[in-house]
Amino acid sequence: MRGTRTASGWLRTAAGVVIVVVLLFPLYWMINASLQPGGALLRPNPDWLPVDGTFDGYRKALSTQGGPLLDSLVVAGGTVLVSLVIALPASYALAQLRFRGAQPLIFALLIVQMIPGIVMANSLYAVFSDLGLIDDYLGLILADSTATIPFAILVLRAFMLAIPRELTEAARVDGASYWRTFRSIIVPVSRNAMVTAGLFSFLFAWADFLFAVTLTTGRSIEPITVGIYRFIGNQSADWNAVLATAVLASVPAAILLVIAQRYVVAGVTGGAVKE
Amino acid sequence: MTVVAQRPAETAAPVPRRRRRGTGRQRWVALAFLVPVLAYVVLFFGYPLVNNVSMSLRDYTVRSFYTGEAPFVGWENYAAVLRDPLFTEAVVNTVVFTVGSIAFQFGIGLALALFFAGRFPAGGLLRSLLLLPWLLPLVVSGAVWRWMLDQDHGVINAALRAVGLADGPTPWLTDPGWALPAVIIVNIWIGIPFNLVILHGGLRAIPQSLYEAAALDGAGPWQRFRHVTWPLLRPVTAVVLMLGLVYTIKVFDVIMVVTGGGPANATQTLTTWSYHLSFGGGFAFGEGAAVSNLLVLVATVFGLFYLRSARSSIAEAGT
Numbered sequence: 001m002r003g004t005r006t007a008s009g010w011l012r013t014a015a016g017v018v019i020v021v022v023l024l025f026p027l028y029w030m031i032n033a034s035l036q037p038g039g040a041l042l043r044p045n046p047d048w049l050p051v052d053g054t055f056d057g058y059r060k061a062l063s064t065q066g067g068p069l070l071d072s073l074v075v076a077g078g079t080v081l082v083s084l085v086i087a088l089p090a091s092y093a094l095a096q097l098r099f100r101g102a103q104p105l106i107f108a109l110l111i112v113q114m115i116p117g118i119v120m121a122n123s124l125y126a127v128f129s130d131l132g133l134i135d136d137y138l139g140l141i142l143a144d145s146t147a148t149i150p151f152a153i154l155v156l157r158a159f160m161l162a163i164p165r166e167l168t169e170a171a172r173v174d175g176a177s178y179w180r181t182f183r184s185i186i187v188p189v190s191r192n193a194m195v196t197a198g199l200f201s202f203l204f205a206w207a208d209f210l211f212a213v214t215l216t217t218g219r220s221i222e223p224i225t226v227g228i229y230r231f232i233g234n235q236s237a238d239w240n241a242v243l244a245t246a247v248l249a250s251v252p253a254a255i256l257l258v259i260a261q262r263y264v265v266a267g268v269t270g271g272a273v274k275e
Numbered sequence: 276m277t278v279v280a281q282r283p284a285e286t287a288a289p290v291p292r293r294r295r296r297g298t299g300r301q302r303w304v305a306l307a308f309l310v311p312v313l314a315y316v317v318l319f320f321g322y323p324l325v326n327n328v329s330m331s332l333r334d335y336t337v338r339s340f341y342t343g344e345a346p347f348v349g350w351e352n353y354a355a356v357l358r359d360p361l362f363t364e365a366v367v368n369t370v371v372f373t374v375g376s377i378a379f380q381f382g383i384g385l386a387l388a389l390f391f392a393g394r395f396p397a398g399g400l401l402r403s404l405l406l407l408p409w410l411l412p413l414v415v416s417g418a419v420w421r422w423m424l425d426q427d428h429g430v431i432n433a434a435l436r437a438v439g440l441a442d443g444p445t446p447w448l449t450d451p452g453w454a455l456p457a458v459i460i461v462n463i464w465i466g467i468p469f470n471l472v473i474l475h476g477g478l479r480a481i482p483q484s485l486y487e488a489a490a491l492d493g494a495g496p497w498q499r500f501r502h503v504t505w506p507l508l509r510p511v512t513a514v515v516l517m518l519g520l521v522y523t524i525k526v527f528d529v530i531m532v533v534t535g536g537g538p539a540n541a542t543q544t545l546t547t548w549s550y551h552l553s554f555g556g557g558f559a560f561g562e563g564a565a566v567s568n569l570l571v572l573v574a575t576v577f578g579l580f581y582l583r584s585a586r587s588s589i590a591e592a593g594t
Contacts, residue, residue: 009396010395012390012393013397013401016391017401019387020405023408023467024404024405024407026408026464027407027408029422029423030418030419030422041428046428046430046433086311086312086315087312089309089312090309093304093305093306097301097304097305097308099302099305099306100302102305110582112320114521114578115320116524116546116567116574117525118546118570119327119549119567119568119570119571120320120323122327122564122567123326123327123564123567124319125553125554125560126323126330126335126340142319146320178308182308207411207412207415209412209413209528213531213554214553214554224412225528228414228415232421232532242418243419246414246415250412250415253407253410254407254410256410
């Protein structure tokens, strides 16, 4: 390739490193502050390296925010499950079966993605308080799914469109029922798309703040995003512990970027903008 | 989270009715597979949204949840919202926030996409690292920036002081004049990766041969950008801008964590205002619902624009 491994190529790499350093500086700063004792953070000139490093912030974060971290894990895991269980059969029907009404349904899914979350939160609050789903894991899972199900269907359907009909029709000729075709061919073949849809559902639910803050009261469950928000709201906010909590809350995203980068990129583009 | 419109080539093309036998049966089978999602859509989109409209036409307060009484008041909630001086302020803030965020997100995202379009050692790795801010929970980004923008202990003011750009500390989050620019800066930072990824994909799709032909004709770098890149990137640009619009209008987490809509409502947008009306102590659910229905209206209009532009862009790309 032209430009690779030449002087100008390496110059570009150097410039690229500078760009990354500048744009990722806030992340470094978060980690840096999470490792410094509370007193050091209040000096007029901040320390650029955690020289008096301490894990006090993390100890405090785990002792006060351990519950919220677990709550978020439960909600995010549940959202993945609910989203895939509902989205998989729907995507199969939309991608592989012929029937009228498929186009309007896809159109509707694209539109509901654009409904602002605050509208859903306002609307769901009234319904959930009648159903007793406020302060409830199931309530949060179902609310988060309003965002993840349309997304999962669109990603899975785009993938399933590419599964050759010959494959499924051959199975049908061999006497497999639609359900069997779905279970034994479509689902296994769609594994990669399921990972993408599942990852993004997890990340969404893990990061959700809007539903978490509107549909819980803090009496029983408290997702980590709300935990951080209330933590900051304290006038005597202990930034060392706040930012240690923030680092812990970022761990899932960092892990995903490392182990599943190609699924992440697939999800960002939704498999739609052609590469 | 994003789904860019599917290739509407197949969405638009009418499916030829083939093999009449089986079609009728497939319809019922398809329906069976769709039952879960249809039930979900009706229960968790349809019913709540209709209920929200009904709430916006009633005097719905926190008492209503216990007594079930919420007298019908017609357009009273909408009138109250429109009469509120905060309405104009929230609209202006929303517009400034949205336009400011998108202009810079797109500009910086495009510059970075062009930079990373060239191949150089470790280019792919560096580009994927830039995705990280986009994957972090927004509350985390908001918390970090709130700390960095702190007037007395924040690193931003320390850096400005160190390079001599500011005499005294800038009251980023406590001064009504600075707060809106501050949250816009945070939101720009959050939006850059998304713009970068989508625009990068668009640049990749432009055939290298066109650049070579243009170079042979003596076109310089600017002319190549102006006459090859820009026109061919337009469909992707339209998609990015439309999605940016839809997403920026509904930004909630960032503003809530960084400023909470303050100081003195300087960063109150329609979204945060709707939240504050319903949940911020007043429990004016009727008015909150009215504001959020106005938001739905705005989002739907932009959404339809987006779908239209996505559709025509694909048609263009196909020819």
